[in-house]
Amino acid sequence: MNSLGIKTNRAPDYGDNTGIGNTSTAVEHDNGKRSYSINYLKTASSNLRVLTGARVTKINFSQPDDDGRRTALSIDLIHRSVPYTIMARREVILSAGTYNSPQVLERSGIGNPRVLEPLGIEPIIPNVGVGENLQDHLYVPTDYVVNKGVFTLGTSSDNVRALELTLIPSMLSDKLRIDKEYTDEQAELYESSGKGAFTATISACGFLPLDRVVPKNELVQLKEDLDKELKATEGQLEQTDLQKAQYKIQRDFLERDDVGHVEILLHPKVFVSKPEDNTSYVALIAGIMHPFSRGSVHISSKDAFSTPIIDSGYLNSAFDAKCLAKTLTFLRKLADTEPLKSITKPSTPSADIQTEEQWDRYARNNARTLQHPIGTVAMAPKQLGGVVDSNLLVYGTTNLRVADMSVAPLHISCHTAHTAYAIGEKAHELISRGGDF
Numbered sequence: 001m002n003s004l005g006i007k008t009n010r011a012p013d014y015g016d017n018t019g020i021g022n023t024s025t026a027v028e029h030d031n032g033k034r035s036y037s038i039n040y041l042k043t044a045s046s047n048l049r050v051l052t053g054a055r056v057t058k059i060n061f062s063q064p065d066d067d068g069r070r071t072a073l074s075i076d077l078i079h080r081s082v083p084y085t086i087m088a089r090r091e092v093i094l095s096a097g098t099y100n101s102p103q104v105l106e107r108s109g110i111g112n113p114r115v116l117e118p119l120g121i122e123p124i125i126p127n128v129g130v131g132e133n134l135q136d137h138l139y140v141p142t143d144y145v146v147n148k149g150v151f152t153l154g155t156s157s158d159n160v161r162a163l164e165l166t167l168i169p170s171m172l173s174d175k176l177r178i179d180k181e182y183t184d185e186q187a188e189l190y191e192s193s194g195k196g197a198f199t200a201t202i203s204a205c206g207f208l209p210l211d212r213v214v215p216k217n218e219l220v221q222l223k224e225d226l227d228k229e230l231k232a233t234e235g236q237l238e239q240t241d242l243q244k245a246q247y248k249i250q251r252d253f254l255e256r257d258d259v260g261h262v263e264i265l266l267h268p269k270v271f272v273s274k275p276e277d278n279t280s281y282v283a284l285i286a287g288i289m290h291p292f293s294r295g296s297v298h299i300s301s302k303d304a305f306s307t308p309i310i311d312s313g314y315l316n317s318a319f320d321a322k323c324l325a326k327t328l329t330f331l332r333k334l335a336d337t338e339p340l341k342s343i344t345k346p347s348t349p350s351a352d353i354q355t356e357e358q359w360d361r362y363a364r365n366n367a368r369t370l371q372h373p374i375g376t377v378a379m380a381p382k383q384l385g386g387v388v389d390s391n392l393l394v395y396g397t398t399n400l401r402v403a404d405m406s407v408a409p410l411h412i413s414c415h416t417a418h419t420a421y422a423i424g425e426k427a428h429e430l431i432s433r434g435g436d437f
């Protein structure tokens with residue numbers, strides 16, 4: 001990466017995460033073990049009760065007050081097939097995540113009447129924004145074979161899971177997949193000291209503005225195409241007021257030096273290829289951080305155990321697809337640059353793939369989610385289609401807050417776990433202070 005003019009960033013958590021560095025991971029430094037959100041329970045006060053395996057089906061509200069706002073009075077849940085109602089003393093905090101929080105709202109009568117009424121749900125707080133504005137990070141892996149004599153490990157997430165499952169070889173990558181003696185030795189080392197290959201994580205990760213990966217003349221054309229695309233959809237039903245406001249911000253991001261539009265990852269494992277015996281792989285991965293595509297999630301029935309209708313909206317925007325294709329072209333150039341050039345050769349796709357059209361087709365066939373969905377209960381002004389205000393309060397209610405990634409209105413140029421924790425901590429601070437920032 002440095003050979004291609006991309007700087008190393010040794011402190012990506014301090015305001016500017018562009019460049020190439022190590023991605024943050026939830027691993028304890030002193031013992032190499034994964035760290036969990038469950039660690040927060042150690043700091044909780046004694047009035048916390050946790051009920052696992054329960055599904056919240058609905059929030060129940062009062063009649064509207066003089067301002068037309070409703071108060072959440074209780075929640076319905078099902079635990080081991082038994083229905084319960086839990087009364088709220090002050091507030092209800094919903095944290096069911098991007099796919100589930102909007103579903104709980106819709107089953108409680110908060111949402112688009114056109115979604116709720118056909119399902120027999122009275123829209124007590126109509127809001128067309130609920131379940132809309134879904135954004136996700138899409139990524140495309142490319143695999144490279146590593147020369148004999150150089151080995152890669154695979155990543156901790158796969159390996160630790162494999163350990164729990166008493167080492168299922170197909171779940172392991174490369175050295176840990178193919179060398180049983182080494183794997184047993186490393187497993188023992190990990191169990192006894194929390195050290196060794198099983199603590200390995202993704203090797204390198206970079207968040208890059210487009211001008212780092214797209215040649216100057218192509219970038220001018222790319223932006224012109226985007227402007228045309230945005231103009232063409234403006235005024236049509238699918239470009240909501242919220243999207244219009246967001247697209248202005250996203251367009252500005254593209255002119256900034258400190259906002260990564262794409263992510264590239266070097267991952268020591270095989271993704272797409274069928275791994276061959278005694279062969280090590282490394283994957284070069286392209287991801288898109290600020291997609292212009294939008295999707296949605298809505299309930300399909302009143303039944304809280306039914307599956308929702310998810311329209312991911314992936315690559316609805318031609319610009320998103322072009323950015324992926326251009327980043328994949330850049331990654332091929334990276335693989336063709338030292339030091340990777342001497343130790344890798346293309347596996348999937350093969351070296352034959354050259355043109356942007358070919359990369360576009362490859363991207364469309366191999367894109368997958370980085371599992372970073374956001375935005376379906378967006379924090380934004382109500383008139384733009386927002387669902388919560390800046391105090392996380394659901395519009396039209398006096399005491400229902402949402403605290404999870406669904407409130408993030410616009411995608412972020414990084415992985416989402418830290419931001420999920422930050423939203424939780426902000427919500428805690430907000431509520432302890434009495435509910436207003």
Ligand SMILES: Cc1cc2nc3c(=O)[nH]c(=O)nc-3n(C[C@H](O)[C@H](O)[C@H](O)COP(=O)(O)OP(=O)(O)OC[C@H]3O[C@@H](n4cnc5c(N)ncnc54)[C@H](O)[C@@H]3O)c2cc1C
Pocket residue numbers: 054055056057095096097098100101104370371372373403404405406415416417418420
């Ligand atoms: C496979 C995977 C790998 C990931 N890897 C990374 C990574 O390496 N780095 C990173 O930064 N981010 C990663 N992420 C993303 C990160 O985990 C999420 O952004 C984050 O967990 C979102 O937090 P959340 O609170 O919004 O939702 P969630 O963590 O999804 O929490 C929602 C909770 O609500 C519960 N729930 C849902 N509906 C109901 C209901 N009706 N009743 C009761 N409970 C309910 C769910 O069971 C869940 O426990 C990954 C995500 C996945 C899925």
